[in-house]
Amino acid sequence: MTYGETRLGILGGGQLGRMLLQAGIDLNLYTLILDPDADAPCKSLCHEFYQGSFADFSTVYNFGKKCDVLTIEIEHVNVEALFKLEAEGVRVYPNPEAIRIIQDKGLQKEFYQQHQIPTADFRLVANRVEVEQNQDFLPVFQKLRRFGYDGRGVTRLATAEDITKGFDEPSVLEKLVPFEKEIAVIAARNARGEVSCFPVVELSFHPEHNLVDYLFSPANISPAIEQAAQDLATQVIQAFDMVGLLAVEMFLTPAGELLVNEVAPRPHNSGHHTYKANYTSQFEQHLRAILNLPLGNTGLHSAAVMLNLLGEAGFSGEAQYEGADAALAVSGVTIHLYGKKYTRPFRKMGHLTITAPTVAEARQKAEHVRNLVKVKA
């Protein structure tokens, strides 16, 4: 067995890395973290912490040389260093080529096209002039090819007048797809090629603001769509020849078609509930995959809702958490704080998971607790 005392390096020391470290305690891993923030959430939970930029070649390379296995919690890392580390025998999971493609939304879209993976129609543009030359393609979402994150780097161009409000940088113009639901599947694959998918997660949008309100699982879809979504996620992770987790966000169209929106080659927000509602959490599964262990049972033992705890608008500074006591008094509610010292408006500071025997009951409880907890300063 390979994992007792395996030296596992993680590029990124935020909440995803923190939850990986938490799961890794079970496996007695020796852990190393690289993060630019000296107060990163992982700081006190790893064996070795290095402050540095994961965009910098030699920082990533020198860090990676200390590791047996190297993984990521964020995809915006220096891939040249990863290619070199892989060539020198470090087990880099996910593979650098998959990261290179996924980092760039343009390459991502082309990859789907090349691999017959259904996705919304798109065009690539280099700047605003090229956007203007593609007015016939509107309405679209304009997405920056690189460094978009959590909704940043995305804007909607409905008419020609919107173009000046858009980006003047290399970006993807993606045809607006009318969709019925937005869903996500997390797939895992280990080095021996086993693939396993978590049950589909559905995003619930706020009826007025059109922002994601919370996620729930199982999704409110037919068994046939559930199967098709898992098959599609399996197709995508195999196409990338990836080891580790791949979170696949999809649109379900009114015609019952599934289109891949975006992917993330790492643990993902849409899998946080698995820690409390599934037999195996996404974090344990990622570790099993990259350590080439048998994959765990992904089934749900409970229905679940996951609510992000975002920094309240109007508050910046040392985080204070209000109202958690009332939320925790509700049976099935657990809180997970990310260990971030400072809050700012809409910063992801933690999440609540609400489990119940049925999704209807979990969603009902979520409606009750969603406004109880506030992150202020």
Add this chain to the structure above:
Amino acid sequence: MTYGETRLGILGGGQLGRMLLQAGIDLNLYTLILDPDADAPCKSLCHEFYQGSFADFSTVYNFGKKCDVLTIEIEHVNVEALFKLEAEGVRVYPNPEAIRIIQDKGLQKEFYQQHQIPTADFRLVANRVEVEQNQDFLPVFQKLRRFGYDGRGVTRLATAEDITKGFDEPSVLEKLVPFEKEIAVIAARNARGEVSCFPVVELSFHPEHNLVDYLFSPANISPAIEQAAQDLATQVIQAFDMVGLLAVEMFLTPAGELLVNEVAPRPHNSGHHTYKANYTSQFEQHLRAILNLPLGNTGLHSAAVMLNLLGEAGFSGEAQYEGADAALAVSGVTIHLYGKKYTRPFRKMGHLTITAPTVAEARQKAEHVRNLVKVKA
């Protein structure tokens, strides 16, 4: 809310402390550990680690002064220091008086008697001469009043000839009770007086060696006995006026009577499965209790077996784990390693948890995996 950044101190840095730290990550606690071993399992998972003896007054006192809340993962600690810390405003949970009584099996037995808590008949002796004076009381278990642990400090005196093989120290002579089952209940109580019990756990003994083979939950007992066992655990934790967890080991006699055997005022081996099989783990529950948060739902979502991974006989040195891959290939099997560098015969090095829809299925799987994993050197 009180727990973001609460300074939580734990006396003891072994596997129980480690699992408390793991659960504490969810709550963003600031953690301090005191342990005599410089390589204690908690070493790299806390914010501040102090090497020192928890039997020493000033070591414990000085450590406790750094904490908002102080708890234990082992009961053999200096209680005088805890009394002083409590008087000076540190929240010491469990309360020092409960620890003082529980540390001494003689005081423990007298406490049960005073509080009408059913327990096996006993006599207290100071030395071997007094054992001889109580020959009429045989057969008994002779248990050292202090520092017994994991079966150490217990011997069986069947006849007068056995007395010379027994202890010549202050001990309890406990009447042998014919029992049908040995069971355990973990109760939790928070500072506002809420009490909640986990479902009963049953010990399964090896048919030949008469050693505990594994634990399983739910226990194979009637609902009436299940209720009686939880009521008894509730009575005991209330009698001790305790905040935190109390693991109550009991005998079920052939007449259907429950007798308290021993208690532990902390997370306990008999609750390890709760991390994988219950909605709330014993570790999260202990933290909820001592932080005076609402207690979590203790229900089982799956039936479970917990198997200790002990160091193989004949091996001492740096631990190597064999066969985990085959065990983890069985659906529902998870491993938890304690991060101990060195193994020795029968040292607790980790455990396996096996979950399944029914206890019968979990036990069947346990029989299959129990001999797969070996801890060698």
